[in-house]
Amino acid sequence: MSSFLHRLGRASAAHPWRTICAWLIAAGALFGLAAAFGGTPQEDYNIPGARAQVGIEQLREHLPGAGNASARVVVHDPTGDRLGDADLATLESRLKGMPHVVSAVPAQRSADGDTAVVAVAYDVPVTDPDLMGNLDPLDRAVTPLRDAGLQVELGGDVPESAAAPMKGQGEIIGIAAALVILVFAFGSVVSAGLPIASALVGLGVGSAGITLLAATMNVSNSAPMVASMVGIGVGIDYALLLVTRHGEFLAEGHPVTEAAGRAVATAGRSVVFASSTVLVSLMGLRLAGLPTYSAFGFATAIAVVSVAAASLTLVPVLARFAGRRILPRRVRRELARTDGAVATTPGGVGAPDGRLSRMPLTARWARKVSRRPVLWAVAATVVLMTLALPALQMRTWPQDPSSQSTELTTRRAYDLVSAEFGPGANGPLTIVTDRTALSEGDVAEVAGALDERADIVAITPSVTSPDGAITVFDAIPAYGPTDERMGDLVRDVRADLPSGVELTGGTAFFSDIADLLAGRLWIVIAFVVAVSVLFLAMVFRSVVIPIKAAVMNLLSIAAAYGVMTAVFQWGWATDLLGLDQAMPISSWVPILMFAILFGLSMDYEVFLLSRIREEWLRTGDSRASVVQGLSATGRVITSAAAIMVAVFLGFATEVDVVVKQIGIGMAVAILLDATVVRMVLVPSTMALLGDWNWWLPRWLDRLLPTVRAEVTEVPDATPDGAFAEDQVADEQERELIGTR
Structure with missing residues (x-):
């Protein structure tokens, strides 16, 4: 090569x-x-394997507009006066005239009449190019009410797809x-x-x-x-x-x-x-x-x-x-x-x-670290494990408008609905009943059983599809969709439903996603760690080095998870990020962060250890090779890590909270990796282990292909020269191992 x-x-x-x-x-x-x-x-909101997907497919098949894109227009009179019927009727008419709109449900009023919600249903999914990220039709429809002095906020799938665009x-x-x-x-x-x-x-x-x-x-x-x-x-x-x-x-x-x-x-x-x-x-x-x-x-x-x-x-x-x-x-x-x-x-x-x-x-x-390796290794490990402790309480849940900035119309719509109709109105549970399996009386019995639950505050009137295949109604929870009790509620309700009844809707999807990704995280971790350890063993001809690198990377990523938990879930620094409340970690973030960060950490591992190995092959002095290798790469790794941290913190300034979480989490992980891991744990553990860093059983040495990450001398530009270079390196390595 x-x-x-x-x-x-x-x-x-x-x-x-x-x-x-x-x-x-x-x-x-x-x-x-x-x-x-x-x-x-464009987004793909279908989740194969999610139980809620079954109910969504039933809605799309039998009930026009259901299961596709939706929007909610929330109208509020800041003076507290009752909203006029004529204004709401005109709004509904304009909404029905928008492209792809199937229906605009007559306004649902609050108890005092100063707030109303108009639900809009479309005939295509929110991922359709005509809808995704496009608020113009909705803005044009509500402009007359805004000009009249009313507060009009937008919620639902379509507004959420456009409310927090990336600013770059x-x-x-x-x-x-x-x-x-x-x-x-x-x-x-x-x-x-x-x-x-x-x-x-x-x-x-x-x-x-x-x-x-x-x-x-x-x-x-x-x-x-x-x-x-x-x-x-x-x-x-x-x-x-x-x-x-x-x-x-x-x-x-x-x-x-x-x-x-x-x-x-x-x-x-x-x-x-x-x-x-x-x-x-x-x-x-x-x-x-x-x-x-x-x-x-x-x-x-x-x-x-x-x-x-x-x-x-x-x-x-x-x-x-x-x-x-x-x-x-x-x-x-x-x-x-x-x-x-x-x-x-x-x-x-x-x-x-x-x-x-x-x-x-x-x-x-x-040199300073290598003189007292045990002390420095223990101190670094304690720091990382302390930072990682909050991750034991990390709760993951997909983000919704409640966690976004109050600058966004979707967040203001969410707050108005919660204040006027109750927190559960933002996350209703949709019940889909198969009429080939359940009679009218059976449907009423299911609704009655749900209404008796203390954690369900209301049951909406049921609607039967035009073809008579399904009957649908909503159960309104006593708390909001991001409440930590919501996952248990979804599982309990689903367990009590008879055959032929499906629980679906946005909140049920959120619960399914959280459960699915929590289980899959360990599969991703196992695969990435196993393959990375194999690659490092091939390039550094060692068993100790790759296992140690994997453990250190896992520690730094766990510490980043812990910092994220403290910052966002415990609310320790939400004010600094322009957020007004604590929130769970987005279910999408941990897996995405792990896969990216483990690869980036291995970058630094390769940069540093390739130079350390060069020195070890040249001198046979394990401790001196660590000093020389860190000296050769320290400036590069430090500068590269500082740049990475700056880039990730830059993304943390974006409006979207998921982007903020990714930016903060990755910045913390890279900072810890380049300081505590590369500058303390690596030199201290390598000084402590000495030549055992490069131990590899002979049978495994014969099985593993040889890949060299970096060489000191440039070979001749001929096939023979390249072969001679690898042959000399192999002979140096065998000689060192044989004389240890």
């Missing part, structure tokens, strides 16, 4: 315009295909923060701009790929956002690793094209392997059991592949144009003074002596 990557990097730098033309042709083709055949992202400020904040961080870290505007430019090109091409994906499957509206979040972060990370290695080779006196080739041949292997681990983690989303997770996985994978390809080919091109300006000014002056070469230390250039006072900060820190 090194021979191929060396040729790729060198050719890209030697022929920059050819490379740029190739990218332009590929991008033009992709964007052309996307324009001609691409699809539009997360990307802007993340990119701006990345530029500032890189300028301070590398002392050169040029070297700071290269990773960002490369990542943006890859992300742009990836967006065309996601558009094409949307033509083949339903892609959630949130999937491109998550793909952008991850793509920006890993794209900058990969390009940053290559730029750092390129700068080291330049400082050693290599020509620009050769330095580019060597950077891609060495650090490029880490990029290939690191991106592979991210892809493996993303594919674990398919095991979540919901089609929308598959779309998230594929969309994010397209972004990762695109930015990795851009890093391997465009970074050498940009480095060729930048020349030696990629280096800090002081290093360029030193190059001129020493006739083209500067002595280097791992992780930096221009520090010619090896005195501790002039070693990189990360090297000094690694």
Whole structure:
């Protein structure tokens, strides 16, 4: 692989315009295909395997408008006067004239008459392109009432699909923060701009790929956002690793094209392997059991592949144009003074002596940790486990308008309904009875039994479908849909219903989703961890390293879950996020976060351990190799993690609460991974275990394929050279293991 990557990097730098033309042709083709055949992202609200889906299908089949998109128009007179009948009748008429509307149910008034709700039913699902994210028809219908001084708020499926659009400020904040961080870290505007430019090109091409994906499957509206979040972060990370290695080779006196080739041949292997681990983690989303997770996985994978390809080919091109300006000014002056070469230390250039006072900060820190490994390992573990404790009380539930900002019309509609009609009116339980199995008397008996329950406050009049196949009515709970008692209520009611009766509706769907995803989380975790451990064992030829890495990653992610629980569920920092109340964690978040974060954590694991392993193979000194490896990668990992944190916190400024939870959770996890895990747990445990870090049974060594994440020396650009390189590395490893 090194021979191929060396040729790729060198050719890209030697022929920059050819490379740029190739990218332009590929991008033009992709964007052309996307324009001609691409699809539009849309949600898929069908949940195969959910019990509530059965009732929804019955409603769609037999009752026009039921089971499809809906909206609620809530009209309120702020003065407290009774709403006029003529105004409401006119509103109903305008609503019935909207496209795809089947019915507008006559207004339901509150007890005091100052509030009314008009329910609107459509003939297509909310995912229909005419409805999804389109509030214009509803806004036009209610404008006369608003002009008359009445408060009119919109709720239901259609308004919720458009109430909290992504503003794109997360990307802007993340990119701006990345530029500032890189300028301070590398002392050169040029070297700071290269990773960002490369990542943006890859992300742009990836967006065309996601558009094409949307033509083949339903892609959630949130999937491109998550793909952008991850793509920006890993794209900058990969390009940053290559730029750092390129700068080291330049400082050693290599020509620009050769330095580019060597950077891609060495650090490029880490990029290939690191991106592979991210892809493996993303594919674990398919095991979540919901089609929308598959779309998230594929969309994010397209972004990762695109930015990795851009890093391997465009970074050498940009480095060729930048020349030696990629280096800090002081290093360029030193190059001129020493006739083209500067002595280097791992992780930096221009520090010619090896005195501790002039070693990189990360090297000094690694030495400090390795002197008392037990103390530091215990302290780091205690910190992570303490932060993870709140996760034991984490409650997951799909988000509804009650958790959103009061700036949104959907939240104001929710609050008006709750205040005027009771909290359960926002989450009725829909009962669908099969009339081939139940008589009129049986239906009345079911309704009566539900009405006697203390946790049901009302039963609505029943409606029979035109074909007489089903009878439907709603049971109004005593509490709101996000109440922690709602899951038990749904299970209890469903258990008491006779055969031929189904419980469905939005609240029942929420309960089914929460139960389904809670069970699937462990399947996803098992798959991602098992495959990642296998990959790490292949690349690092060790049993201890991959198991230890998996445990550390699980600790950091559990700690992130704990912080999320404290921030959102316990309400410790909701005010800072523009939220006015505590709320459960969205059921969609834990699985999505785990798959992405485990892959990103493995990125840092590969970057760090590949350099540590190089030193161990070269010197055989386990403790010194940790110091040298951390010194070589500390600046890259710290800068990359700071950028990731900035990107994720940028997305936490968006209005949607689910996006906020993802942003906060991932920012905390990356921060802990880059500090507590990479800077404390890894060096302390590796110093404690010594040569046992690299223990691998001989029988397993024979079974596992050999994959090398990074090499120090660049092989000859011939098949024999590549073979010789791997053969020498294998001989070094066998010699070390044999002499231990």
